[in-house]
Amino acid sequence: MATTADIKNGIVLILDGQLWQVVEFQHVKPGKGGAFVRTKLKNIVQGKTVDKTFNAGAKIETATVDRRDYQYLYQDGESYVFMDEQDFDQLSVPETIVGDAAKFLLEQQEVQIAMYQGEPLYIEMPPSVVLEITYTEPGLQGDRSNAGTKPATVETGAEIQVPLFIDQGTRVKVDTRTGEYLGRVND
Template identity: 75%
Template sequence: MASSNDIKNGTVIKEAGQLWSVIEFQHVKPGKGGAFVRTKQKNVVSGKIIDKTYNAGAKIETANVDRRDFQYLYQDGADFVFMDQTDYDQITVSSVVVGDAANYMLESQQVQIGLHDGEPLYLEMPASVVLEVTYTEPGLQGDRSTGGTKPATLETGAEIQVPLFLNAGTKVKVDTRTGDYLGRVND
């Protein structure tokens, strides 16, 4: 057990059977009354954000979440198999935990997985990845980079919007958080 005075960014608190990660915290000592700690917390599994206040010195239960580097190996039905980069153990992660990251993962992709008691809680991708466009309508003479956009299918099967001048076979940089096109990549 820890106290509310030990709260800092990144602390994972176990409350009502759920894990909450502290995003922001502020120790407040008003002129009148007792001190307290104001926090903004994010649910580790669902991503929901809440504001929570603790009295100074209140007992809280912290959880140990281990973030480790993994390499994506392959998809096994609805699940994904990853290899730990330190001890080469393989773990299977459900598609619920992987979520939208599956749209941007290629085999041998490096990711970080948060584990609590050996159970995968969440998966973090790099901020951007380089993927090849496998299909898009051909560009036309006069299409400009400042013009509109068109749909393009990536090598992972995901569909994003790209500028009109891009053609199939082009490598593009994609933001893994939003799925936005960031630019063309020259080899």
């Protein structure tokens, strides 16, 4: 058993038999009354977020979540197949657990998969990925980056907004959390 002093961002708690990941926390010591910890928790299975307050020093149950590096291999129907980079075992992860990460998954992409009691909980993508634009309307001569945006489809099939001067075949850096265009990649 841990206490509220052990709460950190990313730690997984077991509350009422469900797994909750700490998104944010704040230790509060008011001038009057006892100290407490204010948290924002995300349900790992359902994805909903709630605010919860714990009294300072309260006992909490933490889950041991194993995060390992995997390499994405291919999609097999409604599941995605990953290879463990340490022992080369293959892991099939359902589409529901992969979620929005599927928009930016390329073969050979390295990700982290959080496991609890041998079951995958969620996938952590790198903060950004480099993808090639497969389709976008042609840009006009003289268009600049602050002139506006247009839709573009990347090689994974996801649609993002890019500046008007970006053409088909350009490699761009994309934020995996928001799907935002971060810049061109020259290589």
